[in-house]
Amino acid sequence: MAPRQQLAERNSISSLGVIAPPPIHVTTPTFDGSLAMLFQCVRDHKVHLLDVPLFPICEAYFFYLVNLDEADLDEAAAALTALAYLIERKAWMLLPVPDPEPELDEPLELPTPTAHEYETAIESLRIWHEERSQIFFRSVEAGPDPYELPVSLDNVSPGDLAKALEKLLRRAKPESIKPLGKPRKSLSEQMRIVLQTLSEDWRHLEDMIEEPFTRYEAVYWFLALLELIRLGQAAVRVEGEDVVFARASRNSTPVPATAE
Amino acid sequence: MSQIVDTLEALLFVADQPATIKSLAGAMQVTEGQVEQGLEVLEARLEERGSLRLTKLAGGYQLATKPEFAAVIAAFLKPQRHRLSKSLMEVLAIVAYQQPITLSELEQVRGVQSDYSVRSLVERKLIAEVGRKPVPGRPVLYGTTQEFLHQFKINDLKDLPEIDPERDDAADIVAKTLFDD
Structure with missing residues (x-):
């Protein structure tokens, strides 16, 4: 192999920093000269390559x-x-020319009116709201407490029931991963099971469910029990620090067939 | 007339929401004109003395305390005042002016996602669903509520201040600088 210096002397270096092509002579109807000359002319836009x-x-x-x-x-x-x-x-030149992009000589069309045009209105509303806060009207009677129990449970509070659920959930086993699309058990089915389990004797919730059970089953049990209490078919009372459940003595309302 | 004014005062005293002239006239078995006259007299009478004033809002009339008693009443009732953030106020203003409006139209005007603000205003009962737009997807249309009128002491949506599209504020200046050359 020739030393680098010899190569540099033998081959002329072009303005692009690469070795100039050999003196290949090309003759076409529109250009006659060397390949290097054609390359130079095209690059300098002196020859129209499409021709x-x-x-x-x-x-x-x-x-x-x-x-x-x-x-x-x-x-x-x-x-x-x-x-x-x-x-x-030449290949690029033969490609279809894309439509020229529209010149942005005008602002892009924005929705009318834009948010900043509401500044005056917002300021007015703010002032009115402030003024309104200075006057008082006869207040409307407060609505029902969202956490209020729909039925009277004497001395049993929502907190007592929540505590019973928490106690049950602590004993639940980790839930296995199940494929999606498994049919969900209906609440009415669960209510029938719970109703069969309830007896005249007062029992803790965790004593009624057969172990092992999952969190999902625990929640279903609890919801079914709540619904039975609401329907008057189950009774609840506080015993010590816990709540206990039993079948209600009256049995007036049947379990709905379609409750979900 | 004195009898009508006294009756109006009694009715408005027990009303827990704005009472319309029509409903007052119906209850009192008098004409709406007589009610209007009676309300004028009552308004003047209340302004002269006492701690109450007649307020026209949300398309009706209601008795309210005078602002000079605000501090002592607030100390007594300890009301929970929920301030509206700037973004909530902006969404509320756009809904008030452009109603009925869909969430996507609202976001187009604001240029930012607004679902949280809309949900928050719905929870505060200041805006509500008023229908669905008859376009593909049937998006929910939102509008302001009576509670909005009440909370902002507005009698009618026509009383909202006019918005000025020619307002030459900072955004306009930037847009002009960018595009005028």
């Missing part, structure tokens, strides 16, 4: 390769690079 057929140039390049007496891969590569540039450039 130059590339087929004769490619033929000339192959002729050069075939008749290359002394293998000089650097020169051959430089010629290939120049040819590839011309082919790529």
Whole structure:
């Protein structure tokens, strides 16, 4: 292999910093000269590439390769690079020209009116709201407490019931992963099960459920029990610090068939 | 007339929401004109003395305390006042002016996601669903409520201040600077 210095002397370096292509002469109806000259003219927009057929140039390049007496891969590569540039450039030029983008000489159309145009209105509303806070009206009677129990449970509070549920959940086993789409058990089915389990004797919730049970089952049990209490079919009372449940003595309302 | 004024005062005293002239006239078996006259007299009488005043809001009339008693009443009732944030106020203003409006239209005007603000205003009963837009997807249309009128002491939506689209504020100046060249 020739030393780097010798190569540099033998091969002229082009303005792009690459070795200039070999003096391959190309003759086309619109251009006559070397490949390097064509490359230079196209790059400098002196020749319109669309008018130059590339087929004769490619033929000339192959002729050069075939008749290359002394293998000089650097020169051959430089010629290939120049040819590839011309082919790529022409290919881009042959692509359909996209529609020119509209010039942004006017502001983009914004919804009318935009938020900032409400500044005056917002300020007025703020002042009115402030003024309104200075006057008082006869107040409407307060609505029902959202946490109020729908039925009277004597001395049993929602907190007592929540504590019973928490106690039950602590004993629940981790739930296994189940595939999606499993049919859900209806609450009315669960209510029937709970009703069968309830007896005249007062029992803790955790004593009624057969272990092991999951959190899902515990919640279902609790919801069913709440619904039975609401319907008057189950009774609840505080015993010590816990709540206990039993079947209600009266049995006036049947379990709904469609409760979910 | 004195009898009508006294009756009006009694009715308004027990009313826990704005009473319309029509409903007052119906209850008193008098004409709406007589009620209007009676309300004028009552308003003047209350302004002269006492701690109450006649307030016209949400399309009706209601007795309210005078502002000079606000501090002592607040100390007595300890009311929970919920301030509306700037974003909530902005959403409320847009709904008030553009109603009925869908969430996506609202977001188009604001340029930011507004579902939380809308939900919050619905919870405060200041806006509510008023229907569905007859377009694909049938999005919910929102409008202001009577509670909105009450909370802002507005008698009618027509009383809202006019918005000025020509207002030359900071955003306009920026837009002009960017696009005028």
